[in-house]
Every structure is written in C-alpha cells, then in structure tokens.
Amino acid sequence: MVRVPLTLDERERGERLGRALRAARARRSIVDVATQAGISPETLRKIERGRIPTPAFFTVVAVADVLGLSLDELLAGLATDTERIPAGDLATLAR
Amino acid sequence: MVRVPLTLDERERGERLGRALRAARARRSIVDVATQAGISPETLRKIERGRIPTPAFFTVVAVADVLGLSLDELLAGLATDTERIPAGDLATLAR
DNA sequence: CACGCGAGCGGTATTAGTATTGGGGCATGG
DNA sequence: CCATGCCCCAATACTAATACCGCTCGCGTG
Numbered sequence: 001m002v003r004v005p006l007t008l009d010e011r012e013r014g015e016r017l018g019r020a021l022r023a024a025r026a027r028r029s030i031v032d033v034a035t036q037a038g039i040s041p042e043t044l045r046k047i048e049r050g051r052i053p054t055p056a057f058f059t060v061v062a063v064a065d066v067l068g069l070s071l072d073e074l075l076a077g078l079a080t081d082t083e084r085i086p087a088g089d090l091a092t093l094a095r
Numbered sequence: 096m097v098r099v100p101l102t103l104d105e106r107e108r109g110e111r112l113g114r115a116l117r118a119a120r121a122r123r124s125i126v127d128v129a130t131q132a133g134i135s136p137e138t139l140r141k142i143e144r145g146r147i148p149t150p151a152f153f154t155v156v157a158v159a160d161v162l163g164l165s166l167d168e169l170l171a172g173l174a175t176d177t178e179r180i181p182a183g184d185l186a187t188l189a190r
Numbered sequence: 191c192a193c194g195c196g197a198g199c200g201g202t203a204t205t206a207g208t209a210t211t212g213g214g215g216c217a218t219g220g
Numbered sequence: 221c222c223a224t225g226c227c228c229c230a231a232t233a234c235t236a237a238t239a240c241c242g243c244t245c246g247c248g249t250g
Contacts, residue, residue, distance in 0.1 A: 002205045003237045013153065029225065043209055045226075052208065054151040054236090058108065059209085061170060071166035075156060098209050098233045124197065138237055140198070147236060151208090154236085 006053055013078065014053025017060070020077045022048045024067045037062040101148055108173070109148025112155070115172045117143040119162040132157040 025033055025048075034044040039059055046052045047059070064074055120128055120143075129139040134154055141147045142154070159169055 002203085002239070003207080005206065010153075017152075031225080040210055041226095042211080046209085049227085054153055054207080056149040056208070056235090057112075057152045057155045058105075058149055060152040071170065075166065098211090098235085100234070126197085135238055136198095137239070141237085144199080146200095149208090149235075151236065 011050065011053045014047075014055075015050030016078050017055075017074075018048040018050045020074055021060075021063060021067070021069075024064075024069045024074075033063065033066050037066045039063070106145065106148045109142075109150075110145030111173050112150075112169075113143040113145045115169055116155075116158060116162070116164075119159075119164045119169075128158065128161050132161040134158070 030044055030048075031041045034041040037044070037059075039062060043052070043055075043059070044063065047055050047063070060074075061071065064071055116139075125140050125143075126136045129136040132139070132154075134157060138147070138150075138154070139158065142150050142158070155169075156166065159166055
C-alpha cells in the first residue's frame, strides 16, 4: 500500500474546514481573499467547497491570516461544525 | 507551466517548520510521535528534515496536537527560527 | 572488545492527491 | 449591457504519503 485513498471521514473533515473558512470570509469575495492570501481563486474555492479535503498547511495558514482567524479557533470550530456557528453567520451561509 | 515548482523561500520555510517540530519533540522518538499522530514515521521524519516543504494541513495539526503544541505558537516560532528557541531547547537540539 | 539494539538518515519507487490555468456557464445588480 | 461573483470541467506539473532498502552512530551488555 503506497498511499491509501482518503476515507469518508477525512473528506467530511475537509468539508467542515471549507465551511468554516467560508463562514469567516462572510461577504468578502473569493478573488479578494485569494489574491491577498497569495493563492489562486480556484484553489480557495475548491477548499471552501471541500474539493480539496487535505489542503497544504501553509495554504490554510495564509487564508486564515487574511481572514484574521486564529488557527486554534479555526480548529476548535471544526469539531462541532454548525452548532458552533453563530446565527448571523448561518444566515450568511444560507444566502 | 501549470504548477510552478516550489521556490527556495518555500523550501526554507518548510525546513523551519521541520526544525520547530523536532525541537518540540525533544527526546521522544519519531516512531512514538508518528504512530500517536496517526501518520507513518517516514513522513514525520521527512517533514522534520524539510523534505516535505508543504505538508498537508491536518498532518501538521495531528503532529502539533500530539506534541501539545498550539498552532499559533508554532507559527510564531517560524518567523525568526533559532533566535526564538529558548537556550534549553537549543541544548537539546545540539545533543 | 565485539555484539546487537534503538534511533535516525538518505535513496528510490509508487500511487493519490494538490495547485494551477483556462475554458464555459448562470445568475444578479449597477 | 456588462461587470461581478460563483460554479463546474478538463488537463497538467508537481507534491504528499507510504514503504523498503542499507547505512551510520551512540549506548549498554555479555
């Protein structure tokens, strides 16, 4: 076995990370945040949509930095997903 | 070119991350930490040696968690490398 | 002393997956 | 209209993660 395919759990974890980042981005545009973070808008979009379940470490760091988000809070929000998202951000998410 | 090769800066950044993780591991063995973090010892060793300059986000998270290291302090230590390592850890490193 | 042992290192090989560019498509609002 | 913002698809270069091999070095033990 060389490199095992990602499990379902790992993919779901990636989706939670994406949702957390999208919620933090709120009303700013993908292009805005991506260029400021030094990555391509397509990559950010894929991360937010969970299409990149295990993004590179420094990529996540750069995005979180632009969003003014501490990595520790970001991780804390991953465990319990939606339950931890404030009502206001939920509305933003559903828009 | 679809995906440009990593720059020298990015590789050096990976080496700093590796050194920081190794310093945090201190006296514990690679195998011990790696298995506890759920990754292969080979991978952890390569990350510590800078051979994996941009490791996956959750891989770094798992290792930092096992080492009891906050991601925020880990990142803070990356900027200025050795100057920020306390004397005690430097001695450990040189051993 | 010689021996093995634990720990780590470098090389190579393999597959899964990331990051990126560029294309097109569909709304919404100035 | 046309810009903005988001989405999907395809192709491609490069990397992550894993595994196996042999090698080295320090340490304690017989």
